[in-house]
Amino acid sequence: TWMALTVITIVAGTVLLMWIGDQITEKGIGNGTSIIITVNIISALPGALIQAWKFFTDGSSPFRAIMMVLMIVLLLVVIAGTIAITQAQRRIAVQYAKRVVGRKQFGGQTQYLPLKVNYAGVMPVIFATAVLSIIPITLGLIPSIASQPWVVKLNGQMQGGTAYYILGGVGIFLFSYFWVAMMFQPSQIAEDLKRNGGYIPGVRPGKPTADFLDFTMTRLTFAGAIFLAVLFVLPVITGHVVGLPPNSLVLQFFGGTSLLIMVGVVLDVMRQVETQLLQKHYDGFLRKGKLKGRYDRLGQPSGAAPRTAIIYLWVVIAILIVIGITAYTYNSLH
Secondary structure (H helix, E strand, O other): OHHHHHHHHHHHHHHHHHHHHHHHHHHOOOOHHHHHHHHHHHOOHHHHHHHHHHHHOOOOOOOHHHHHHHHHHHHHHHHHHHHHHHHOEEEEEEEEOOEEEOOEEEOOOEEEEEEEOOOOOOHHHHHHHHHHHHHHHHHHOOHHHHOOHHHHHHHHHOOOOHHHHHHHHHHHHHHHHHHHHHHOOHHHHHHHHHHOOEEOOOOOOOHHHHHHHHHHHHHHHHHHHHHHHHHHHHHHHHHHHHOOOOOOOHHHHHOHHHHHHHHHHHHHHHHHHHHHHHHOOEOOOOOOOOOEEOEOOOOOEOOEOOOHHHHHHHHHHHHHHHHHHHHHHHHHHO
16 A cells, blocks of 8 residues: 555656646746756755855864865856856858849858757766666676675675766767767758758768768767766766765766756756847847847837846746755755
């Protein structure tokens, strides 16, 4: 009875969260499921701050305060680097042939085909960690080898040992190329360019274009895989240098899936807010850092836009922070 009730509760809660995520996606801004996951990650932030404060201000060493400042600087650098790599892309120039339709001339302009450095996103890290978690479970289900010394040692390594991070880094590289090979189709892109009269300067249309795109994406994927592997091992390296335990809440904000998901969700929400502002005839805030309307009511260039949009944005951010703090407080009391 207890097991059946547990299964029903988990399934019902999962369905409810899926429904809430769909409602956020349909009627709000951003991907609802990703926002819910981000809120869950943010809910650990107050606990991480308290844990870091207690660790660095216990008075055991005069260098702890300096180390705390260095940790904050490192965190800002890691976040900035993650944002930069997530946004980084290789822009390939595409020239379109001129076409004359009636008395009008179309084409002739140069456009750009963006290829992201981290094309695979967070998926290689998720796949690699999932496979690593399956290995000890699978070995434990085989009675003939479950008690073997090498199996016991391997299971211990899979709980955060050196072998775990070595295999995780190799898995991230493999899954990065696997994901790009599944999702990126250079032959289809080359065919679409050829059909629309587009070509890459210096590259022949058709198969040579597909080979060029595949070669370029392969090099970009290598750089993206290195970035993901560094983020995967950075928390444990930071913890080893500072002296924090591997399961510390503080370390999850220095890399891994948590940081990638948070950065990706925040950037996605900002892009969608930017799109909404542009549709409402504002200049946006991603490039200039402030909101200005293009024209006022008389059709003249406008000054500052009404603050309603930016107020709504800050309200959403405040709500996410409050939800995170509330979730942490509830978990602490229960």
